[in-house]
Amino acid sequence: MASLLKTESLSKSFGALAAVAGVSLSIEEGSLHSIIGPNGAGKTTLFNLLTGTFPPTSGEIFLGNQRITGTPAHQVAHLGLARSYQRTTVFPAFSLLDNVWTAAFATRRDWKGLLFKKSSSYDDVQERARQALGDVGLAEKQNHLAREISHGEQRQLELAIALAAAPRVLLLDEPAAGLSPEETRRMVELVRSLKGRYTIVLIEHKMDIIMRVSDRISVMHFGRLIAEGTPAEIQANADVRRAYLGGMAA
Amino acid sequence: MRKEIVLLLISVVLLPFIVRPAIATEIWIFAMFGLGLNLLLGYTGLLSFGQATFFGSAAYVAGWLLKHYGINVLFALAVGTGVGALSAALVGYLCVQRSGLYFIMLTFALNQFFYFTAYQWTSVTGGEDGMPGIPRPSLLGLDFSKPIVYYAFVSAIFLLSLWAMKRIVEAPLGKILQAIRENEVRAAAVGYDVPRFKLAAFVIGGAFSGAAGVLYAMLFGIVPLEAIGFVFSGNVVFATLIGGSGSLYGPIIGSVVFIWLSESMSTIWARWPMLLGIAFVIVVLFLRGGVVEAWHRFSRLRA
Structure with a gap:
């Protein structure tokens, strides 16, 4: 290969x-x-x-x-190229979904509506974010705040953020x-x-x-x-x- | 959300009957100024001690044009918004290169630079005496020299800018700025050019400050030198923190408290800023979310 x-x-x-x-x-x-x-x-x-x-x-x-x-x-x-960190590096005050949403949106091909379109109305980003949370087994906790989940779950979230970017x-x-x-x-x-x-x-x-x-x-x-x-x-x-x-x- | 809007509309209607229309007008102008700051302070986590730079520059430029060329009010607003954005782009470009304390000091130092430029350039700005004689030309038959008519106009602009700010913070940009506030390193790692987004926050915030500056100049018919001074920059930070920097409506509440207190108490008690000081200490020690958080706690207590 x-x-x-x-x-x-x-x-x-x-x-x-x-x-x-x-x-x-x-x-x-x-x-x-x-x-x-x-x-x-x-x-x-x-x-x-x-x-x-x-x-x-x-x-x-x-x-x-x-x-x-x-x-x-x-x-x-x-x-x-997406990475996770040795020391948990997430967005603490964000919900889990917003954490991965932020990563998923970043690697979207265009940023149309950056200034005035509602964040929740980007279906593809939303979908990719849910997918990433699902992949690490945090789908049910998507509305919890990142700072309120356990350390183990934060490690999973850490991974989900990297996945949400759909990296190579x-x-x-x-x-x-x-x-x-x-x-x-x-x-x-x-x-x-x-x-x-x-x-x-x-x-x-x-x-x-x-x-x-x-x-x-x-x-x-x-x-x-x-x-x-x-x-x-x-x-x-x-x-x-x-x-x-x-x-x-x- | 709906409840806040209704409450706000009621306040807009009632306020000129509770306080003098000029004070009511000043409250919404200052609130616009606060909205602009809060995009930096509350959403991006950047403490700018130089917001008066944009407010004052816009007031001087638009004031000059109003005074000497009798331009249209809406055009003056557009110019002010542009000058606010442009000066914020200049200042912001330099400031976002640094972070933490150095960032704050840069915003402050550049504010001083603008202040002393205005102070020295007496032929244009009037220096310490300010730039008087700014007219309030009528628009489409609306006579803005009547305080209540001007109040209605300012209220409309204020509500419009609140709507615009709401759209911005609910759009991806708002979320990205908050992500930068939460974790700058991660925000860069997932693919955001952090300094560029900070600069965007500056420019947008500057535009709001500029619009507010023009309305302020027309309200009092003068651009006082203080409008570009650091005390003014501090006041808007102060008001926003008291209101609650964590929320869209915080700076609005802060402005109501701050302007109302300063206008009503200053005639009664010369030491009134003590009240603000006490309020500030309480907020910093016990209520980091300001009045907005106090309200949330109160309603939870009742429930």
Whole structure:
């Protein structure tokens, strides 16, 4: 299969710290590609680079055949890259439906009526928003406020916001962060159900999740890629074990 | 929703019988000014301390044209709205580059810049003395020199601008601005060019302020220097917070309270601003949603 998202020697330094150092990554279309690594390995920074939160120090990013290096975040979304955040980043005072509505409207092809048409009268946006909430199992709570639902549900909403943009690539930053074992199990099912429908890049700490859902895994350590392969290959890799054990002992 | 509109229409009809028509007129003008600010403050979460820039600039330009060229009232309004929007585009463009405290200070600093320009440019603005002699030419046989006729005209414009603002905040733009208020990072991540939307809020808010500025100049027949000063900018923030910045109607209620208090109490008690101060402290400490929230709490208590 063809690669949909690709980086070439992507680097980002903050002062003397090389958070991401020469990462060349290729994500196949339709696959679920996980990125693992100890805390501070540069995973989230890599996501921030891919989504244009800040520009890289050097290196290139390609989406399909298009070079998207340095494209600002709001434009990246229009190109079909949607992300969820490690720390819940929703619109707290909005209803769940409004949360996803906002994301669904953003990637609509035209913004006709932006100034005077009632928000609720955009049938296609409304439909896509409901669909996204349904996909994560929050359809019944659509009128609840985002700040009033549980942490687990907020994590689901986080995902729904990313889905509502109807992206080509879904970047999920630790979707199971802070979830109870039961909630984690549900989240894994959810991610699994999205597999195949989207090209997914997943950052996760919980190894059991990674091993169960991933097609391919890349391992980061101190900003570098130290290994890449199928779950079985990664499990057998000595460098990876050392990085993880070293990370824990430190 | 319907209930609010009915209540408002009744107030519009009754107000000139309760207070002097000039004060009643000023209340709705100030309410329009507040509507414009609240798009920034309440909906986008941007505290602008420079709204008088747009109000005053529009009042000076339209006032000048009214005075020297005797232009039509509606044309004056259109000019004022345009000047308000344009000056807001200039100021807003610079301000949206920064956020937080720096944003607020920029709105304030640019307001001062406009203020001192008006202060120095005495040949046009009259400086400290203001720009007097602004006429209120009749329109289609309506004699605006009669206070009650002018009141009716201002009320109509006010209701029209309220309707327009209601449409805007219920349209996608309103939701996007609120999304920016709620979470700027996420709003950008889902695909909105945040600075551009903030600028749009500035321009629209500036247009409302400009229209209000023109009506104000015609009401008093003068553009006082204060109309472009920072105290005026502060007053509209003050009034909006007291009324409730979380709601479309908050600035309207705030304007009624603020203007009515300042006009009626200032003749009785020289220290009347203390009342506003107390009201403000109460709002900040206990009633973040202002009078609107107090009303909601009261009606819940009754239910």
